[in-house]
Amino acid sequence: MERNIPQFLIAAPASGSGKTTVSRGLMALFVKKGLKVQPFKCGPDYIDTKYHTAVCGRPSINLDTFMASGGHVSELYARYSSDADVSVVEGMMGMFDGYDRDRGSSAEVAQLLGIPVVLVVDAKSAAYSMAPLLSGFINFRPEIRIAGVIFNRVGSPRHYEMLREVCEDLKVTCLGYLPKQTELIQESRYLGLDFSLSRGTDALDLLTGLLEKNIDWQLLLQRTTLPLPEAQEMRQDTAIKTGKLRISVARNQDSFSFLYEEHLDILRRLGTVSFFNPEHNRPISQKTDLLYLPGGYPERHSVALHSARKAVDSIHKYIEAGGKVLAECGGMIYLSRGIVHDAFTCTRQFDGLTELTGVFPFCISNNKRFRKLTLGYRRFDYNGQHLRGHEFHYTTFMEGEENMKCIPPSIAQVYDAKGQTVTTPVFRYKNVIASYTHLYWGEIDVMALF
Structure with missing residues (x-):
């Protein structure tokens, strides 16, 4: 029986744009709303998946099109999403950054799975200059649907209004923003990211509260709802x-x-x-x-x-x-x-x-x-x-x-x-x-x- 659930991939123009922060925050927000969230991570990363699992209470699964065939990645996605209320895939690096041009990239995974992309953009020190940047990502691979844009490190309500006007001109949905917040800055650690601040509840609660206030999360779920592929039987040897x-x-x-x-x-x-x-x-x-x-x-x-x-x-x-x-x-x-x-x-x-x-x-x-x-x-x-x-x-x-x-x-x-x-x-x-x-x-x- 076909099931329709919200499902999307969170990508960004470049590393350091805030996709990990937004991914974890949205996962926590959806869990707070009573949804069963199935997390995924593009690429071979072991560290982000740990924090997905901690937030969602379900193991996060890696999706990697270099290490596995496209058919296997699709099978994994369908199998682990089969009983979820929403599936969230965190991308890696920039949206089109892969091991060979865009091969193995987050964009390739989104296209393979047929799921839309939510683009997280670092808007610090920019306003209408976001227009050509977003236009490029929207039109570079038109077969990949951009469900909406979330701006990160927004300086003020007026700054956000200017960014929202960019989305209106480009006819892309503006889903909201995260303001500049010192507590959300994550420092580099030994390998990967330092989540020491959010191991407790304070920083995660702060993040979830900011997203609930400044992101139209209901519109996000509505615009990303589509049929979930059926999981295939595992190959038996x-x-x-x-x-x-x-x-x-x-x-x-x-x-x-x-x-x-x-x-x-x-x-x-x-x-x-x-x-x-x-x-x-x-x-x-x-x-x-x-x-x-x-x-x-x-x-x-x-x-x-x-x-x-x-x-x-x-x-x-x-x-x-x-x-x-x-x-x-x-x-x-x-x-x-x-x-x-x-x-x-x-x-x-x-x-x-x-x-x-x-x-x-x-x-x-x-x-x-x-x-x-x-x-x-x-x-x-x-x-x-x-x-x-x-x-x-x-x-x-x-x-x-x-x-x-x-x-x-x-x-x-x-x-x-x-x-x-x-x-x-x-x-x-x-x-x-x-x-x-x-x-x-x-x-x-x-x-x-x-």
């Missing part, structure tokens, strides 16, 4: 039909926190999923069929991880006995010899090392003076499967001859989104597969990797 695997997943608030909800749903179809915190001094079960060590910030908790010797020793024992392990980024760091926080090159004695699991003999550097972000989509082939994912981290392999000779050869050549080779290695030790790359396994058989 032999592994999924068995559903008898015992799966252990490392999970906590920070050091192992980069998890896609879709991946957890896949693991639950494979069998029984148990979570454990590697910072706690408890061993894992040796009867585990798959150990998943996702990414996060283990470099910030190296002492706690080192001190939990029962967890370290049990994982080492499990691996040496041939246990299957998928370790992504932070998970790979955890399996390294350890982390050096101060030195940039590693001496023969590995000075300043906080030892970890030691499955791999190399050390990882977390020297803040030389920190450099490595970021981008990745793809490679292994065991007959075409694998895609992404990479973002500040740590790196410790420099110095002593450490470099400890790095095993890569089992695959890794490429970026445009097909250029990158130096990111992929390691295999017994039944351990580890890399800095966060894999996306929505369309692969994860057990066939081993």
Whole structure:
């Protein structure tokens, strides 16, 4: 039976325009009004989805047209929206910014799903100059419908009136505005955004109140209501039909926190999923069929991880006995010899090392003076499967001859989104597969990797 619900994508001309603020605020406002809100995030971001989930009480789902096929993205959207009252997709970067021109962009996702766009525009220090900017976004891809515009950082009611006149001239709906507000400014954090102000209720209540007062949210819901596509049946393979695997997943608030909800749903179809915190001094079960060590910030908790010797020793024992392990980024760091926080090159004695699991003999550097972000989509082939994912981290392999000779050869050549080779290695030790790359396994058989 066809259902009509409000559904839209929040985009912006550029990063920093306020789409994350508006997205979270509208989600909170709709929840306050008693609606079941299904949140989504364009791209591979793990951080925004955490705050969507906290606001909506439902897991936020990533939609990424580089890592997944268009059909799979559409299936995800329909499946997770199936019982929602409203679906809100937060875009990424600028509306047309993708990995190759506009391929992989928020605009591509909106067009793929057939949902309208709400454009959030930073109007600070501009008035009628907004007209050519908005005209360009409205007409550049006319097949993508702009349901309305929300202006951010508006200086005064008179400023807003001038912006509303722009929308009247362009015949695009002006949905309202957010005034300049010091409390809503979000500072950069380690990776992603700092929501420390809104972890309590004060800032979120302030934001929700401002949106309720200054945004015509009822008109927004009305103008974005359209039929929801029906969710298709999940593809079933032999592994999924068995559903008898015992799966252990490392999970906590920070050091192992980069998890896609879709991946957890896949693991639950494979069998029984148990979570454990590697910072706690408890061993894992040796009867585990798959150990998943996702990414996060283990470099910030190296002492706690080192001190939990029962967890370290049990994982080492499990691996040496041939246990299957998928370790992504932070998970790979955890399996390294350890982390050096101060030195940039590693001496023969590995000075300043906080030892970890030691499955791999190399050390990882977390020297803040030389920190450099490595970021981008990745793809490679292994065991007959075409694998895609992404990479973002500040740590790196410790420099110095002593450490470099400890790095095993890569089992695959890794490429970026445009097909250029990158130096990111992929390691295999017994039944351990580890890399800095966060894999996306929505369309692969994860057990066939081993």
